[in-house]
Structure formats: C-alpha cells, structure tokens
Amino acid sequence: MFDDDGKINPSIRFPALAAHIWFCEAKSPYTGDADSPLLGIHNGIAYYLLFNGILGDKTVNGGNILTTPILKSLPPHDGPKIIYGEGCRFGAMRLKKEQIMFKHIPYDIKAR
Structure with a gap:
C-alpha cells in the first residue's frame, strides 16, 4: 500500500x-x-x-482537497462525516459546523 517514504x-x-x-x-469487508466518494455509512x-479522480477530475490532486465546491458535490449525509483527502481548506470552526472529521492521506491511514 505504501512506498518506502510512507507515501501511497x-x-x-x-x-x-x-x-x-x-x-x-x-x-x-467493503x-x-x-464508484463514489461516499464509501458508506456505518454507525451513523x-x-x-477523495482520491484518484473519483469526482471526475483527472488532474494531479484533482478533487483530493476538501473545499466548499468539493463538499457541495459530495453525496449528502445529515450527520457526522469522516472525509479522507490530501488536504483541507476548512478551519476548525467550519469542520465542526459541517460535522466533519478530516483525515489526511497518507498520514491518517492505518497501515495495519
């Protein structure tokens, strides 16, 4: 899954x-x-x-950064969300308001 430098x-x-x-x-098991950035809902x-052009943007890092337009394009969920991506443009207040816990790729992905 990861290379010697810890990158995917x-x-x-x-x-x-x-x-x-x-x-x-x-x-x-998944x-x-x-075929969607929404992997599923578990325990609410x-x-x-956000990875590898799942949102249709095939440019390098396309759609892998959480921004307002990206959030608006995601399948909706009225509740807590965990979003994995390469970056996030939201501050702590916005994340709290949107009920988002952002996890950074690759650092927050467990290798085991």
Missing part, C-alpha cells in the same frame, strides 16, 4: 484504498462499488474518500 504507492487505485479504509474504520457516520 502510485499503483494503488481508488477501489483498493477504499476497501482498506472501510475495513480499518468499519471492521468489515461491499460498495467503489458517513465515510468519504
């Missing part, structure tokens, strides 16, 4: 990372189609992954 291996694609994150968070928490 460039050959990793969205479905593999989605399955890994889902298993780490929900402790169950059964989604890996929605899990999202």
Whole structure:
C-alpha cells in the first residue's frame, strides 16, 4: 500500500484504498462499488474518500482537497462525516459546523 517514504504507492487505485479504509474504520469487508466518494455509512457516520479522480477530475490532486465546491458535490449525509483527502481548506470552526472529521492521506491511514 505504501512506498518506502510512507507515501501511497502510485499503483494503488481508488477501489483498493477504499476497501482498506472501510475495513480499518468499519471492521468489515467493503461491499460498495467503489464508484463514489461516499464509501458508506456505518454507525451513523458517513465515510468519504477523495482520491484518484473519483469526482471526475483527472488532474494531479484533482478533487483530493476538501473545499466548499468539493463538499457541495459530495453525496449528502445529515450527520457526522469522516472525509479522507490530501488536504483541507476548512478551519476548525467550519469542520465542526459541517460535522466533519478530516483525515489526511497518507498520514491518517492505518497501515495495519
């Protein structure tokens, strides 16, 4: 999953990372189609992954940064959200208001 520098291996694609994150968070196998940034909802928490152009932007880092337009484009969830991405442009107050816990790729992804 990771290279020697701790970065995500460039050959990793969205479905593999989605399955890994889902298993780490929900402790169950991922059964989604890996065609949406919303991985699923577990115990009332929605899990999202912004990675590898899942939002249709195939540019480098395209859609991997949590911004207002990206948040608006995500499938909605009226409750707590955990969003994995490469960066976040929201401050602590905005994250709290939106009920978001942001987790940074690759640092907040468990290797085991």
